[in-house]
Amino acid sequence: MVIRIEDDFSPEKIIKSGQCFRGCGLSLNSFRFITGRHELFLTKAGEDTYRADCSDAEWKEIWEDYFDLGRNYTAVRQSIPAEDVFLTEAAAYGRGIRILRQDPWEMLITFIISQRKNIPAIRQCVEKLCRRYGAPISGRKEYAFPEPDQLAAASQQELRALGLGYRAPYIVDAASAILSGKVSLEELKGRSPQEAIDNLQQIRGVGIKVASCVCLFGLGMTSPVPVDVWIRRVLDQKYGGKNPWKRYGDNAGIAQQYAFYYAVSHRDEFR
DNA sequence: AACCAGGGGTACC
DNA sequence: GGTACCCATGGT
DSSP states (O other): EEEESSSSHHHHHHTTSSSSSOEEESSSSSEEEEEEEEEEEEESSSSSSEEEOOOOHIIIIHHHTTTTTTSHHHHHHHTTTTTTHHHHHHHHTTTTTTOOOOOOHHHHHHHHHHHHHHHHHHHHHHHHHHHHOOOOOOSSOOBBBOHHHHTTOOOHHHHHHIGGGHHHHHHHOOOOOOTTTTSOOHHHSOOOOHHHHHHHHTTTTTTTTHHHHHHEEEESSOOOOOOOHHHHHHHHHHHHTOOGGGGGGHHHHHHHHHHHHHOOEEEEGGG
């Protein structure tokens, strides 16, 4: 089917913005995304049109929500005040980025894996995890992200063998916290960001940064700001170490994403 | 509060 | 092809 998206939408920038690790570019104008048991091939067909290899029903049920198409990102960008010179520049550069609404369980595990790894290394580990423990996606060559019970069946040694290192016990603990109901990700969707972050930090290996990523990319929240090394550099180099996010309120997480994308795309300036 | 923890990318030589 | 440094950090 063909879809028209008039608001900001750049699959390439979304993939390169370090929020999803299973999306990839296949050619200059075609992209692949995976969520749950769904795989999507998306090809740019015109100025603001794309060809998607899924039914109309699947687009509406799965992908509209996944790409957060209900939110007006053009308006978010335009609400950035000119006084914030860096963010005005970063948002113009990152026009097309959206905050994906991904599966919170997948975000929890993925961002536990992410600690002290670079993005290509994270992708590789996540892919190995899917191939080893996930269910095959019907009719496709790819594998779904493993469910909590599938990961809970993994031993620490198996996980270490996938290159997960010291994160292996963290992943085992996260799976058991979710399986036991000690942490309910669905329930956290109805809580405040602060409550959700506090709750997530009960899981071993989950600090404030990883918890913020789960909220931002998996729980549909747009105010949390995960502070990693790149955002730290932006704060230090562009804002004198003071955080510029307060003025952005509920859109602070989106603003953060433009800043992150700008920094990693200009890595030489920020090291 | 300094220090440590897998291992793959990356820039240099 | 070797090597030194870096990486969407958190625990001790």
